[in-house]
Amino acid sequence: MHPDPFPSAIPKDDRGSMQEVPIAEEVREPLIAFWEAMFGVSFAELRPIMCGEEQSAQRDFFWSVWNANQPQATCHLTIDRAQPILGGLGEVATSADSRGRGLATSLCRKAINTFQKYGGQALFLGTVNPTAERIYRGLGWQSISGANAMVLLMYHASPTEFLDDYFQHTRDQNGETQIAIRVIDTRERIAMIPLLMYPHSEFLLDANLNLYSTRYTTQKSCMGLFGKYSSGTGHNRGMCFAAHNSAGRTVGLATARFYEASGAQIDGFAHPHFPGAWAQLLQASLSWCKSQHRCCRAEVVRRDADKLAKFEKLGFRIAPQQSAGFHFVQDAKSHEHDRIQLIIE
Numbered sequence: 001m002h003p004d005p006f007p008s009a010i011p012k013d014d015r016g017s018m019q020e021v022p023i024a025e026e027v028r029e030p031l032i033a034f035w036e037a038m039f040g041v042s043f044a045e046l047r048p049i050m051c052g053e054e055q056s057a058q059r060d061f062f063w064s065v066w067n068a069n070q071p072q073a074t075c076h077l078t079i080d081r082a083q084p085i086l087g088g089l090g091e092v093a094t095s096a097d098s099r100g101r102g103l104a105t106s107l108c109r110k111a112i113n114t115f116q117k118y119g120g121q122a123l124f125l126g127t128v129n130p131t132a133e134r135i136y137r138g139l140g141w142q143s144i145s146g147a148n149a150m151v152l153l154m155y156h157a158s159p160t161e162f163l164d165d166y167f168q169h170t171r172d173q174n175g176e177t178q179i180a181i182r183v184i185d186t187r188e189r190i191a192m193i194p195l196l197m198y199p200h201s202e203f204l205l206d207a208n209l210n211l212y213s214t215r216y217t218t219q220k221s222c223m224g225l226f227g228k229y230s231s232g233t234g235h236n237r238g239m240c241f242a243a244h245n246s247a248g249r250t251v252g253l254a255t256a257r258f259y260e261a262s263g264a265q266i267d268g269f270a271h272p273h274f275p276g277a278w279a280q281l282l283q284a285s286l287s288w289c290k291s292q293h294r295c296c297r298a299e300v301v302r303r304d305a306d307k308l309a310k311f312e313k314l315g316f317r318i319a320p321q322q323s324a325g326f327h328f329v330q331d332a333k334s335h336e337h338d339r340i341q342l343i344i345e
Contacts, residue, residue: 207300
């Protein structure tokens with residue numbers, strides 16, 4: 001390895017050196033191999049981030065402790081550039097032979113200090129490891145109800161308080177809420193997390209992603225949420241859209257997914273403070289599908305009667321094969337979870 005792989009290392013600090021992207025190949029590739037060995041999944045999607053391809057959207061910092069040219073402990077901090085009060089922590093790992101020395105805890109503290117330096121207020125992470133959860137809790141993280149996720153808050157008492165405050169209704173001088181719709185890109189990687197952690201009253205948020213409200217079903221992802229959306233975009237796959245309020249915060253998300261040769265299914269949701277965002281998102285999805293010469297359908301669950309009514313206002317109706325006797329597609333044990341297929345002419 002290069003004799004000085006960590007040019008931004010803190011002198012006389014053997015608890016971990018920090019690097020901001022882009023990360024040199026001789027450091028990047030061993031780190032990716034380390035995470036893949038530790039977690040048993042591919043981390044190839046991190047390669048472009050570590051190469052600096054998302055620098056315009058967020059700041060990414062990596063801390064690591066090395067021994068004999070091999071990583072021993074790591075963590076990764078991402079700070080949203082447009083909303084720097086938001087951040088995400090990931091890739092927290094310690095090799096088996098280096099555990100019990102407080103290495104990961106030390107690196108997490110460095111990440112917290114850096115997050116605070118940039119004005120951070122809410123630092124999210126996901127975990128299903130009880131041991132790791134105890135460590136995070138000792139550092140100040142709190143569990144988010146309905147999710148395998150935690151958040152470290154700098155200025156709020158609870159996750160509920162933060163989420164309520166984050167989505168305070170913002171109006172312009174005429175008393176109207178200004179909503180902007182754009183195609184989802186890497187700027188949503190962190191920005192979408194608060195919206196998806198919010199306990200929406202709708203049961204099924206997006207049928208294309210099998211995405212449910214944390215009020216009813218445990219959300220098992222946090223830093224991987226953006227991947228659920230990005231994996232559905234691109235040639236012959238579909239498109240995703242985001243709604244932003246006048247403060248630039250993500251208040252709604254929608255997807256359009258291709259199926260068969262000429263079909264597309266659309267769905268989406270918006271924060272209850274911004275009901276107009278839902279119609280704008282779905283209209284954007286409809287228009288895009290028409291531009292791709294695709295006929296549209298949608299799905300709702302029986303219990304989401306209000307969402308069904310909103311789709312009907314857009315011109316959707318229950319598919320003929322279901323309207324005759326309401327032959328629902330079974331989606332769960334309870335009939336209130338049955339899906340109703342809708343079409344638009």
